[in-house]
Amino acid sequence: LAKTTQPISMDSYEGQEVNITCSHNNIATNDYITWYQQFPSQGPRFIIQGYKTKVTNEVASLFIPADRKSSTLSLPRVSLSDTAVYYCCSGYSTLTFGKGTMLLVSP
């Protein structure tokens, strides 16, 4: 299973853009990159998914370079409610989760 590595924690302030980078050096050809958000006492929730280049939805953007060995989740103008753990995952029908990045957004 492909392994993903991401920072343990990040701090930000309300209104700032937050970029969380994940490395996945041995990603397989068929694997997608998927990011999840998790709040305490809840299951993870899908944020965004991509294969290569850039993907954008209503809550985030995902940048994947041509070699696909890393990816960056971009959260525009974060708010206090974005404080959560963010997981970078790789895979197709089964996903390998990273250990998660605890994002703390302060006023």
Next chain:
Amino acid sequence: DAGITQSPRHKVTETGTPVTLRCHQTENHRYMYWYRQDPGHGLRLIHYSYGVKDTDKGEVSDGYSVSRSKTEDFLLTLESATSSQTSVYFCAISDPGGQLANTGELFFGEGSRLTVL
């Protein structure tokens, strides 16, 4: 929200006793998964199923077995619980290549907290 129900939500048991966790879905998704979540480890895949009676191991399958006799139910069994199996267990469902536009989009249940004394 996806229709996924885990039971029990909380359980305390003693070492050596058998434990079964149940995951029930109402989405008719083909794939079902059991993950465990522990501090410092994120989520790790235990077992998964890609159809009725079709299951496979994940990265931390030792000490666990699963069964899927019908599409909507996926059972995780600890034959003889150990303290190292104290964890939060998450069930997830997906339908890669099927109903979901995003391959690999998993819908998670609320989790089952298991404490083995």
